[in-house]
Amino acid sequence: MNQVSHRLIITNATIVLPNRVMVDGNVVCEDGYISDITQARVTGSSPDIVVDARGALCLPGLVDTHSDGLERERFPRPGVDLGAQFSVRSFEGRVRASGITTMFHGIGFEEDTKLHRSMVLANEWTDELENYRSTGRALVDHRILYRLDARDPAGFECLVDRLPRRVDDGALPLVSFEDHTPGQGQYADRTAFERYIAGTQGLTIEQAQKQVDDHIVERDALLTNRQLALTWLIERATIGSIRLMAHDPATIEESDEAHRWRASIAEFPTTFEAALRAKELGLRTVCGAPNVLRGRSHSGNVSARELITQRLCDGLASDYLPSTMLGAVAALLHDKVCDLSTAVALVTSGPAQTVGLTDRGLMEVGKIADLILAEFDGPLAVVRQVFRSEEMKSNNRESVGAVS
Secondary structure, three states, X not given: OOOOOOXXXXXXXXXXXXXXXXXXXXXXXXXXXXXXXXXXXXXXXXXXXEEEOOOOEEEEOEEXXXXXXXXXXXXXXXXXXXXXXXXXXXXHHHHHHOOEEEEEEEEEEOOEHHHOEOHHHHHHHHHHHHHHHHHOOOOOEEEEEEEEEOOOHHHHHHHHHHOOOOOOOOOOOEEEEEOOOOOOHHHOOHHHHHHHHHHHHOOOHHHHHHHHHHHHHHXXXXXXXXXXXXXXXXXXXXXXXXXXXXXXXXXXHHHHHHHHOOOOEEEOOOXXXXXXXXXXXXXXXXXXXXXXXXXXXXXXXXXXHXXXXXXXXXXXXXXXOOOHHHHHHHHHHHOOOOOHHHHHHOOOHHHHHHOOOOOOOOOOOOOEOOEEEEEEEOOEEEEEEEEOHHHHOOOOHHHOOOOO
């Protein structure tokens, strides 16, 4: 069956452009791309689809470069495994309803039963996401963030086997090199990690301290594996076959080290000094949207709002809760941290540029027409409609503009 292209016309919208806001604007989309943005009257004819925004904000679809939500979707309770296929489809409904149209799912390449991570699961997730994306029926653009435990030899071997060998749209495979050994990164202060596991596992502080001591000894025995994996990743980043993320840099020295690795992204810097140094060295910085929404880090690290005010944050990621992306924008506006265009860029063009997706994230002619209509009620955000470029090329007219 031949595909039929539809012209989508969004009228009476408050359009958030890169440097200003256009009131009573109209957006015209053809063949899945933005073809016009104007305040002049636009009329449609059959088979055009005309949507009256009624003053709602019209934004690019959000781009999320780091989400761990699939793991929580699949394993909602102890002993419950809902399977990869159901979990992806269940989770994408909430992702789309949050206004996210491009999602990088964090897949853990490590053996950790407490976190529901293993090579079996990594392969299952990768297979499911690749297969579903290839069908053209997905509600969002599903992509993979390859999260490698720096000291896990099985994880490294599996990662080498699963990384794509070719690039189909200019976006290099995204790899996060992560060492969560207590005493560095997110848990540079090991007492924060002790409090965390004491609370989540029902332990006393003394029991948590003993567990952390044992964990550090186990991790220190794997330092050789860390160097082996890092050497391979540096080679791949140097020749331009991957995009490498440094995860949780905590010091100036760790940002310097990331630069030597040929990393191009500092993900979730935990201190002001680490973020500042990363920017000085030309790395893109990613902060957590939940941090912005709460106004502080859950583990006592630097406030993302502080980094935003100092222009040390290039984009936000949902981390564990998709709805915090647009929620963070609403909170930034409500608390007068920055203007609308700046806040929106943190969840659209900023993340898109960080991962090399230059075809999206901006309200500009020629960009793909992944768009959302949204409204803010004080510090709260509501997504009214979501439009995906792929749906404008399909025969299913009813799918255009569905939220989920």
